[in-house]
Amino acid sequence: MDRFEPNLRIPGPTALPSSVRDAGSRQMINHRGPEFATMLERILTGMKPFFGTTSDVAMITAAGSGGLEAAIVNVLSPGDRVLAVSIGSFGDRFAKIAGIYGAAVTKLDMEWGQAADPTAIREALQADPGVKAVLLTHNETSTGVMNPIPVLAAVVREVSPGALILVDSVSGLGAVPFEMDAWGVDLVVTGSQKAWMAAPGLAMIAASDRAWRAMETATMPRFYLDLRAHRDAAVNGQTPFTPAIAVVFQVDEGLRLMHQEGADAVFARHEACAAAARAGLPALGFELFADQRFASRTVTAAVVPDDLDWKAFNTEVKRRGVILAGGQGKLTGRIFRLGHLGSVTLEEILGAFSTLEIASLGAGRSVTPGAAVGAAQAAALASFGLVAATTAGAGA
Numbered sequence: 001m002d003r004f005e006p007n008l009r010i011p012g013p014t015a016l017p018s019s020v021r022d023a024g025s026r027q028m029i030n031h032r033g034p035e036f037a038t039m040l041e042r043i044l045t046g047m048k049p050f051f052g053t054t055s056d057v058a059m060i061t062a063a064g065s066g067g068l069e070a071a072i073v074n075v076l077s078p079g080d081r082v083l084a085v086s087i088g089s090f091g092d093r094f095a096k097i098a099g100i101y102g103a104a105v106t107k108l109d110m111e112w113g114q115a116a117d118p119t120a121i122r123e124a125l126q127a128d129p130g131v132k133a134v135l136l137t138h139n140e141t142s143t144g145v146m147n148p149i150p151v152l153a154a155v156v157r158e159v160s161p162g163a164l165i166l167v168d169s170v171s172g173l174g175a176v177p178f179e180m181d182a183w184g185v186d187l188v189v190t191g192s193q194k195a196w197m198a199a200p201g202l203a204m205i206a207a208s209d210r211a212w213r214a215m216e217t218a219t220m221p222r223f224y225l226d227l228r229a230h231r232d233a234a235v236n237g238q239t240p241f242t243p244a245i246a247v248v249f250q251v252d253e254g255l256r257l258m259h260q261e262g263a264d265a266v267f268a269r270h271e272a273c274a275a276a277a278r279a280g281l282p283a284l285g286f287e288l289f290a291d292q293r294f295a296s297r298t299v300t301a302a303v304v305p306d307d308l309d310w311k312a313f314n315t316e317v318k319r320r321g322v323i324l325a326g327g328q329g330k331l332t333g334r335i336f337r338l339g340h341l342g343s344v345t346l347e348e349i350l351g352a353f354s355t356l357e358i359a360s361l362g363a364g365r366s367v368t369p370g371a372a373v374g375a376a377q378a379a380a381l382a383s384f385g386l387v388a389a390t391t392a393g394a395g396a
Contacts (some may be wrong), residue, residue: 008293009140010325011141011299011351013193013200016250020197021271022135023253024246031245037237039252044234046255049085049263051188051206056207058230059251061242061244064170064191069097071166071187074207074366075214078102080132080147083163085116085152089328094135094168101220101356106131112143112326112331113301116296118155125159133164138188139172142328144290144301150183157184157343159337165210169202170194173300174258175270175341186211195270195298197257197342202243206209211267270297273340273349277391278351280376284360284367298341299325304334313363322355 008015015259016024030037044057051057060070072094076082082103084095087110108124110116116136125131134156139146153165164186166350169178180188185208194201205227206395207215215228229240258266277300281288286302288295304310310326310333317324340349353372360367380391381387 007322007348007352009322009338009340009348010339011194011337011339012191014195014197014339014344016199017197017254017257017262017343020117020250020253020343023249024199025332026246026249028245032238034237036245036248039248040234040237040239042251043248043255046207046259047204048237050178052131052177052183052286053181053188053206053208055206056212056231056234057209058207058227058234059239059243059248060205060225060227060230061239061241061247062203062205062225063188063200064168064193065093065206066095066225067170067189068168068202070205070222070227071168071189072098072101072103073220074227075164075166075211075218075224076101076103076133077189077217079104080085080208081106081128081130082122082133083108083121083128083131084134085121085137086110086146087116087137087143087145088140090114090140091135091167092329094137094166098133098135103133105142106172107350112128113147115147115291115370116152118151121152122159124164124355124375125156127320129160129199129389131160131163133166134160136165136167136374138167138169138178139176139296139298141171141296141299141337141339142331143298144288144296144300145294146176147297148183148294150179153183157312158358163228167193172296172299177263177267178204178317179250182210186214192247194252195266196339197254199247201247204303217270220359229291268384269346270344272346272380273344274298274300276346276349276353276376276380276385277340279379280356280372282354283372283375284356285365285374289331292395299337301327301331301335301337308337308363308365313359316359316362317355318333320355320359346377349380364367
């Protein structure tokens, strides 16, 4: 038996609170009965404030990538021109899905580690006034970058007011503020295994009135992923197909915990844990990978130094109970990622840095014991407003 529960510091799936785990072990219920109907209504209504919308939300049994596929096939037709703005691995995936279904995709690639450039988006849209949809990634976990969605959406609305704005917020929504209606976003996708503190298996999708109208004329093939079927079934408290009931139980409990904590407190907790990560890693001698002006508040990426045997180092960190994520795609072996989303607490982040300090000392790195933990804690306290920002910088 393990001596302790691992400190899971990957950007999803996230660790589950005990009450969420308990919820997932409940006996099955009739998914066509009144108990499920009440729960479904509670979830779909309770998520609207986090989406920042008054529009309908659909819940499908699929991973986040299934939600992205649903976003594409429900509002587009083969041959529609699409501008896919990619800042990393998941932006590439969004674009690939659109292309597979026959969209005419123009890909706008940004350097990994950078946010999307509003000027580049403006120029791309001006060069092709027939763009039907723009694909954006809110939070790119492969690089640790969070795009400024309100700024980017404003550019799209100005240059191409008729274009649909589709946003992948699988790893952002619920952890940071999002104002779908106010920003003019048309469709947003999130996943149960991220900020919602549940197991993988559900994708939640909100669509604007304009996106719902687009579904009536879109001709890409869809059956299981048809959001209209999900919306129509929800009116009767059901899903059109058998849902992942155990995960629905968990999302319901996770959402209850989030409302109990309060959205502002949830966002502040994520901001503080992100501040701790961004201060602690440099104190260990690791260079942050992302442009810090657009640093993610749910995952922090750091460069693997040339003089560090990453495999041996990571093996030791794992042995001590902290699970980090490596790089993806072309960043494999070049960066590692520390996730801080979902039920994450400051104590868990500080514990991770204590372990990273010990492993760093064991690897012969020049580290002052306590420096990373101190820097992380000071930055988090400054984020919470409990100490002055100048004090927070002193530990780093």
